[in-house]
Amino acid sequence: MLWRVRTTLPDRPGALAALAAACGDAGVNILGLQIFPGVEAVTDELVLRTPEDWGAPEIADLLARAGGHSVSTAPCTEAALTDQPTRYVQAARSILARPASFPEVVARLFDAEAGPGAQDVMDLVVGDVQVQVSRSAPFTATEHARGAAMADLVSAVLERGHAVPRPAAGRVGTGATPEYVADGDSVAATVDGVPVGLATVGVDGEVTLRVDPAWQRRGIGTRLLVDAARLANGLGVDEILLATRSDNQAVLPMVMATGLRGRIRMAGDTLTVRIAVRDLKPLRA
Helix, strand or coil, X not given: CEEEEEEEEECCCCHHHHHHHHHHHCCCXXXXXEEEXXXXXXXXXXXXXXXXXXXXXXXXXXXXXXXXXXXXXXXXXXXXXXXXXXXXXXXXXXXXXXXXXXXXXXXXXXXXXXXXXXXXXXXXXXXXXXEEEEECCCCCHHHXXXXXXXXXXXXXXHHHHCCCCCCCCCCECCCECCEEEEECCEEEEEECCEEEEEEEECCCCEEEEEECHHHCCCCHHHHHHHHHHHHHHHCCCCEEEEEEECCCCCHHHHHHHHCCCEEEEEECCEEEEEEECCCCCCCCC
């Protein structure tokens, strides 16, 4: 069985050799190794092939006896053996081709996880939007530097290509002008009396937003999100929350286009957006 394992070893000669010897004595094969240097300690990421009856406790015990601490383990596939520089080049190519895919790409690159338990968070900034990825294994200083470089790349691509759309102020595609009407806890977008989009604010600040597929990519979702944020303020909500799939590439451009300070968090298959609304001018229904 294959496992992706991280452990911290003291930064002294022979520490890694002792770990390798302990693995060999236990019949555990080290198939991959990545080293993240530190000041007084070194974080090692290993891909291990263990006996079939081994689990996380046996691996943790083996590494502890070899001098490792802060051990995290997760089952993996042979994909974990992909050359790391190749992974980063492929991620950069994906971002250059589709800047809006940044949250999804960076989460996959750093093995973001979902689920309960202690989570370490990496903050990356693109424009005024904060993108967060989280996982149980702590991020190293090297990974923080790599993540920041990726964020700088997508920011440069968006700025150079003016890839961030702005809300539609007037007529869209068909020559019709959307009308936005607030009613209670929701804001509706209509064209010639026909509903084409709706944003609803829940009591806990959770926003449900939908735009008819035929009217997407025209700034309607952005305008609905801004109006929902203002409406939430008027309802006494301090922060709104929007949840969607991790591969929803409309989210980053939409949040950036609002001009609001958003926080996008990736964990597993879920993407959540949080936007503080306390300083916005309320939207009255």
